[in-house]
Amino acid sequence: MSKTQETTLEIDLSKLKHNFEFIKSNLHDDTKVLAVVKAFAYGSDSEIIAHYLQELDIAYFAVAYVSEGIQLRKAGIHKPILVLHPQPVNFKALIEYRLEPNLYNFRVLNEFIAVATDLKQTEYPIHIKFNTGLNRLGFNADAVNTITNITNTCSTIKVTSIFSHLAASEDLNEREFTVQQIECFKAIKIAFEAKSTSKPFAHLTNTSGILNYPEAHFDMVRTGIGLYGFGNSVIHNKNLKPIAALKSIISQIHTIQEGENLGYNMAFTAKETTKTATIPIGHADGISRQYGNGKACVFINNQKAPIIGNVCMDMIMVDITTIDCNEGDEVIIYDGQHTASDFAISAKTISYEIITATSKRIKRDIHR
Numbered sequence: 001m002s003k004t005q006e007t008t009l010e011i012d013l014s015k016l017k018h019n020f021e022f023i024k025s026n027l028h029d030d031t032k033v034l035a036v037v038k039a040f041a042y043g044s045d046s047e048i049i050a051h052y053l054q055e056l057d058i059a060y061f062a063v064a065y066v067s068e069g070i071q072l073r074k075a076g077i078h079k080p081i082l083v084l085h086p087q088p089v090n091f092k093a094l095i096e097y098r099l100e101p102n103l104y105n106f107r108v109l110n111e112f113i114a115v116a117t118d119l120k121q122t123e124y125p126i127h128i129k130f131n132t133g134l135n136r137l138g139f140n141a142d143a144v145n146t147i148t149n150i151t152n153t154c155s156t157i158k159v160t161s162i163f164s165h166l167a168a169s170e171d172l173n174e175r176e177f178t179v180q181q182i183e184c185f186k187a188i189k190i191a192f193e194a195k196s197t198s199k200p201f202a203h204l205t206n207t208s209g210i211l212n213y214p215e216a217h218f219d220m221v222r223t224g225i226g227l228y229g230f231g232n233s234v235i236h237n238k239n240l241k242p243i244a245a246l247k248s249i250i251s252q253i254h255t256i257q258e259g260e261n262l263g264y265n266m267a268f269t270a271k272e273t274t275k276t277a278t279i280p281i282g283h284a285d286g287i288s289r290q291y292g293n294g295k296a297c298v299f300i301n302n303q304k305a306p307i308i309g310n311v312c313m314d315m316i317m318v319d320i321t322t323i324d325c326n327e328g329d330e331v332i333i334y335d336g337q338h339t340a341s342d343f344a345i346s347a348k349t350i351s352y353e354i355i356t357a358t359s360k361r362i363k364r365d366i367h368r
């Protein structure tokens with residue numbers, strides 16, 4: 001691996017393969033895997049990740065918005081792509097790019113049918129989402145009859161799958177609630193299958209749901225964070241490998257005297273002679289201000305260097321008083337050992353937030 005010379009997100013595709021295979025090892029052979037590649041594949045690089053998973057013969061992809069699906073189609077992704085949160089204004093483009101909508105209430109279902117009919121579609125694949133307790137998107141269970149009355153008599157569309165989403169699959173203290181969601185989804189599935197003339201497949205679990213609720217895999221599972229190397233628990237993290245490492249370098253070293261300040265608004269005042277390093281990564285790169293003022297640490301020569309003062313737009317300053325290092329030396333924000341999850345937890349947030357915030361201006365370096 002070449003020496004780090006600027007802020008770089010290194011992405012290791014062999015770790016992605018490991019994570020994909022680990023997740024598959026938890027499934028029955030006939031359970032399909034959907035890879036969630038929304039938000040630039042959780043802040044990495046959605047085109048490269050999707051191409052690699054397409055080579056590994058993934059069954060399905062999901063993105064949040066239509067624009068994300070269009071980007072993947074233009075990049076040559078031909079596998080089915082479920083759009084989890086489409087807006088009616090984009091339905092025409094969605095159809096043009098053969099993306100498959102999640103339809104979550106009667107307003108969007110009817111609007112989609114109108115647009116698809118206008119475009120002379122037949123049996124266009126759609127996915128119906130049910131709300132089983134998250135109260136975010138989805139039809140309630142009692143909508144099954146009305147939905148199937150519409151979908152059974154409409155040749156424009158075809159219900160390809162029905163699904164729901166768990167609210168707290170990573171939190172085993174909420175097991176009772178999750179089990180209730182699973183039971184609710186099972187009842188919906190039975191009712192839907194009894195009424196529907198199409199034979200939709202069913203899916204419920206995200207990464208933590210896959211790992212914690214093997215009885216709830218149904219026909220397909222949806223994994224996002226697991227592919228990128230996090231399992232939302234110490235035990236599951238052991239089996240997964242973070243695919244990305246965020247590295248930078250020391251631009252300048254300062255020695256400041258007792259009573260001197262550092263950074264904007266004098267947020268840090270030296271209590272003693274303090275050696276500091278300035279690093280070219282800031283809140284515009286995804287290191288939000290919540291990590292400043294001693295909350296999070298970076299690693300230099302494998303030693304902890306806390307971020308001091310306020311995080312700036314394009315840089316952070318860290319305390320290197322006790323670290324033997326030079327300008328130009330490598331800085332690890334996170335990697336496989338000092339993980340993004342640990343970094344996030346230091347500022348009371350979650351791996352999802354820190355990794356998806358990784359700005360597009362950070363160089364990506366892909367390793368196969």
Ligand SMILES: *Cc1c(COP(=O)(O)O)cnc(C)c1O
Nearest residue numbers: 036165206207222223224225226
């Ligand atoms: C983002 C998302 C996922 C992926 O969840 P992970 O916890 O990252 O595995 C799955 N399903 C839906 C509906 C989502 O929005």
